[in-house]
Amino acid sequence: MRVSPIKGHARLSRWIGPASAWIAAAVVAAVCFFIVGHIVREGYAHVDWKFLTTDPDPSPAESTGGGVRIPIVGTTFLVLLSTLLTFPIALGAAVYLAEYMDERWAVTKAIRLGLEVLAGVPSVVFGMFGVAMFSHGVFTFMSSSGAEGSDVAFGRSFLVAATVMAIHVLPFVIKVMEEAIRSVPLSYRQGAAALGVTKWRAIRRIVLPAAAPGIATGVILGMGLAAGDTAIVWLTLGGTMNMAVDNWWALDQIVNVLRGTGSTLTTFIYFSSPAGEGNAPELAYGGAMVLILLVITLNAAATLIGRARRQTR
Amino acid sequence: MNESLRTPAPEADEAAMLLAELDRQMIRAERALERNTLIDVDNLEVRYGSNVVLRDVTFDVPANQITAFIGPSGCGKSTALRCFNRMNDEIRGFSMNGRIQLGGQDIYDPRVDVTELRRQVGMVFQHPNPFPMSIHENIALAVREHNPRISRDELDGVVEQALVHANLWDEVKDDLKRSALALSGGQQQRLCIARALAVRPTVIMLDEPCASLDPISTARIEELLLELVADYTIIIVTHNLAQARRISDDVAFFLMGRLLEFGDARRVFEDPLRRETADYVRGAYG
Ligand SMILES: Nc1ncnc2c1ncn2[C@@H]1O[C@H](COP(=O)(O)OP(=O)(O)OP(=O)(O)O)[C@@H](O)[C@H]1O
Ligand SMILES: [Mg+2]
Numbered sequence: 001m002r003v004s005p006i007k008g009h010a011r012l013s014r015w016i017g018p019a020s021a022w023i024a025a026a027v028v029a030a031v032c033f034f035i036v037g038h039i040v041r042e043g044y045a046h047v048d049w050k051f052l053t054t055d056p057d058p059s060p061a062e063s064t065g066g067g068v069r070i071p072i073v074g075t076t077f078l079v080l081l082s083t084l085l086t087f088p089i090a091l092g093a094a095v096y097l098a099e100y101m102d103e104r105w106a107v108t109k110a111i112r113l114g115l116e117v118l119a120g121v122p123s124v125v126f127g128m129f130g131v132a133m134f135s136h137g138v139f140t141f142m143s144s145s146g147a148e149g150s151d152v153a154f155g156r157s158f159l160v161a162a163t164v165m166a167i168h169v170l171p172f173v174i175k176v177m178e179e180a181i182r183s184v185p186l187s188y189r190q191g192a193a194a195l196g197v198t199k200w201r202a203i204r205r206i207v208l209p210a211a212a213p214g215i216a217t218g219v220i221l222g223m224g225l226a227a228g229d230t231a232i233v234w235l236t237l238g239g240t241m242n243m244a245v246d247n248w249w250a251l252d253q254i255v256n257v258l259r260g261t262g263s264t265l266t267t268f269i270y271f272s273s274p275a276g277e278g279n280a281p282e283l284a285y286g287g288a289m290v291l292i293l294l295v296i297t298l299n300a301a302a303t304l305i306g307r308a309r310r311q312t313r
Numbered sequence: 314m315n316e317s318l319r320t321p322a323p324e325a326d327e328a329a330m331l332l333a334e335l336d337r338q339m340i341r342a343e344r345a346l347e348r349n350t351l352i353d354v355d356n357l358e359v360r361y362g363s364n365v366v367l368r369d370v371t372f373d374v375p376a377n378q379i380t381a382f383i384g385p386s387g388c389g390k391s392t393a394l395r396c397f398n399r400m401n402d403e404i405r406g407f408s409m410n411g412r413i414q415l416g417g418q419d420i421y422d423p424r425v426d427v428t429e430l431r432r433q434v435g436m437v438f439q440h441p442n443p444f445p446m447s448i449h450e451n452i453a454l455a456v457r458e459h460n461p462r463i464s465r466d467e468l469d470g471v472v473e474q475a476l477v478h479a480n481l482w483d484e485v486k487d488d489l490k491r492s493a494l495a496l497s498g499g500q501q502q503r504l505c506i507a508r509a510l511a512v513r514p515t516v517i518m519l520d521e522p523c524a525s526l527d528p529i530s531t532a533r534i535e536e537l538l539l540e541l542v543a544d545y546t547i548i549i550v551t552h553n554l555a556q557a558r559r560i561s562d563d564v565a566f567f568l569m570g571r572l573l574e575f576g577d578a579r580r581v582f583e584d585p586l587r588r589e590t591a592d593y594v595r596g597a598y599g
Binding site for chain 1: 398400403427428429430431432435436438440442443444445446454455458459505508509512
């Protein structure tokens, strides 16, 4: 038999898959670069040391004053707090789902359904729920009380926002962590079991260390989601530009800060942008640029951790 | 002519041969008496779901010998092996009938501590599976599990001894902190053997331990097993009949879930009782 040359349509079909994949990737990259480029172009002139180190000026008339110091601090507080709440719960749930649950159990199905529903709920709904729930009197420990002598809580504070945020990001973080744990080769678990190592110790000493980079990716994903969310912050952190506590840096104020209201970069953008409630687009772009830099840094950290993992293998 | 005087030799020879044969029989009988059974398998039947994968399996594994399991793919060799350290317990749908005794104790007795059983009955897998951590930690991990209060020095001693026994020490002694995943396949497999040795087992089971190794690494593992058999009881699953011939004392031939033939390796290979064994040994089955 003779080797026949590739026919025209065969040649075409051979190219069509890779080409469309390439085009799709290029479109995504282009859109992404366009948005980031636009924000940087608009915001860049306004981001300087002063912008980063002064607090927002909430007076609507003053459109060019004020910076993002408090919002940066607020975003940091909120991200750290919600991560602190998310991490242990997400890790525990992921270990349970990946290692102990039987997919045939009704409990497992209920948990999986619950997580899916939770992942599909828009964050504004969580925000509404959060304020309603945490305004209840039993939660006065989480936010300063509404009025003197009243038995309802204010329902808006860093603690409330972080809790609601944790619930919001939990399903995504659990998913990533569960995948990370599942991707640890079965042969490690078998090897450990065959040596008489108990399952729990094998998980702690072998599986979790092997999955650590993936788990870290989950944490960083959760941080990115928390840093970028607006609706929850807007509703549960108090709809303000500044913090309830002026001297928030003082250690003895920590409880008051946590129970008080505040702002983050996303609410800063919302309150300064004409697209939201403000009339200072240059401030909004400046804040957006800072936020994007923050998120890119988090992503870079995730990539670096991933690379470190490949090197230790 | 006095024939009987002239040719006394034939009868004398015959007598001598008879005597020699008697002697051999005696020795074999003695060996059988001495045959120090460590694992006693009685009427084993295994199912996965409704699928019967082993039936009617009865034999005994003598101590300080190498017993080889041979047979075509899917005949149940690995399943039989996993019964001895109860690794089958983890498989969904597994159920078992019959009895397996280790040193006279029923290992499926509900009072048996499975982790302790697995310490005693070590297992090495077809593909080397060192943990993604240092060489030292690979061995130390399980040692600590069984001896949580072991001191650092003692632990280092155990690690060294295990590596020496597994013929790996000289190759890795300079850097025990190196990742085990950086070792070659043959070294990894010897590390897995060291890991099993470190918890002081009585039995070491190996499921096709050389399947992914080159001939030189394979030869090193075979040498190692021949050294280890002085102190341990070894069971090896292998598709390599030449290997089984080279190193095993006893051979168990499985076919479609049944133990068709079991006995002295030489006898099974050279004078099999069953036609199926003869066919397999000649290479008729996959
Ligand atoms: N986890 C399992 N679940 C269900 N059936 C299984 C499982 N493991 C093995 N089996 C079945 O049990 C039978 C025996 O399998 P086993 O792995 O013991 O064979 P083997 O002799 O070790 O084969 P090989 O030489 O290919 O390793 C096969 O028919 C196989 O399909
Ligand atoms: Mg097998």
